[in-house]
Amino acid sequence: MxxxxxxxxxxxxxxxxxxxxxxxxxxxxxxxxxxxxxxxxxxxxxxxxxxxxxxxxxxxxxxxPEFRSETRAWTVRAGDTLSRIAQRQNLTLQALLNANPALDPRRTLRVGQRLTLPAAPLARTRTAVILRPASVRVSAVRPVQGRLTTPFRATHPGLDLAAPSGTPIRAVLPGTVTESRFDGQGGWGWTVVVDHGGGLTSRYSHNSANLVRVGARVNAGEVIARVGSTGNSSGAHVDYRLSQGGKAVDPSHLQ
The missing domain is CATH 3.10.350.10 (LysM domain)
Structure with a gap:
């Protein structure tokens, strides 16, 4: 004994x-x-x-804690991004980057490129981040101190928050920046996307300026962009959206 x-x-x-x-x-x-x-x-x-x-x-x-188990491989396909691969494989972006230390998140992936996938699925952590009005236990920051002009609904799965051009836009939770670019094709204008882990991402669009780069780690409340009216927009505001596992969720449920 x-x-x-x-x-x-x-x-x-x-x-x-x-x-x-x-x-x-x-x-x-x-x-x-x-x-x-x-x-x-x-x-x-x-x-x-x-x-x-x-x-x-x-x-x-x-x-x-470290997960010690066999790893898997992923071959990059057309249209793949690090964020999409992470969501598809139920991983955090950081876990994917940790498994591929030579990978530069600022570079576009090449079709046929081989990535290492951590074997441990994140299903064990999903209960901590699934958004339900009665079960959220994470303190979030309001992205903009502005006026709600468009609420969350089926035809607009996000919140429009109006504020003067140049007003700071803040990350609602800690995470890693996965997109920071001008999206002219989608009409979003200057846009920032942050991966918070467990398939949870936040998106901030129509900005006048992006202040963070892809791969940057940001804290809750950190200024990441400024309010603007770029892209298909009729006035200065931020289009703020949340998704869980690729599905839109009401940002007002994140407290």
Missing amino acids: RRSLLTALVLTAASLSAATPVTVQSGDTLTRLALRSGTTVAALRRANPGVGVDALRAGTVLRL
């Missing part, structure tokens, strides 16, 4: 020592860390025995 206990302690120590450390930022919770890191609250607790509350002190160093 003593030998089995010693073996268990050694395996636990080895697992913890192999895990990647992360420093808690102001306002972080275990849920927010799990979303940002592509893992689950339960896995964070297992990797950090003794951490049993959602409120964390800034500066605390936690260990991120």
